Amino acid sequence: MCAAGRKPLRHPEAGLLTLDYETLHVPAAPGETGLVVHVFSADEDSQEATALGRLATAMT
Numbered sequence: 001m002c003a004a005g006r007k008p009l010r011h012p013e014a015g016l017l018t019l020d021y022e023t024l025h026v027p028a029a030p031g032e033t034g035l036v037v038h039v040f041s042a043d044e045d046s047q048e049a050t051a052l053g054r055l056a057t058a059m060t
Contacts, residue, residue: 007040013058014051017042 003023010016019040028034042048 009040011051011055014055017048017051019048 026035
């Protein structure tokens, strides 16, 4: 099962970011735990992309 959309998120350093997201639900096998993967992205050259780039640079 997959889901997608846009979501506003407030980051303590970057402020309000409106990001696109895709969610993938991987069901559990018997005796295992299922998996949920969330992927967030921003449009190229957007204010959000610039903010994410600054955050990524600060992490290195």
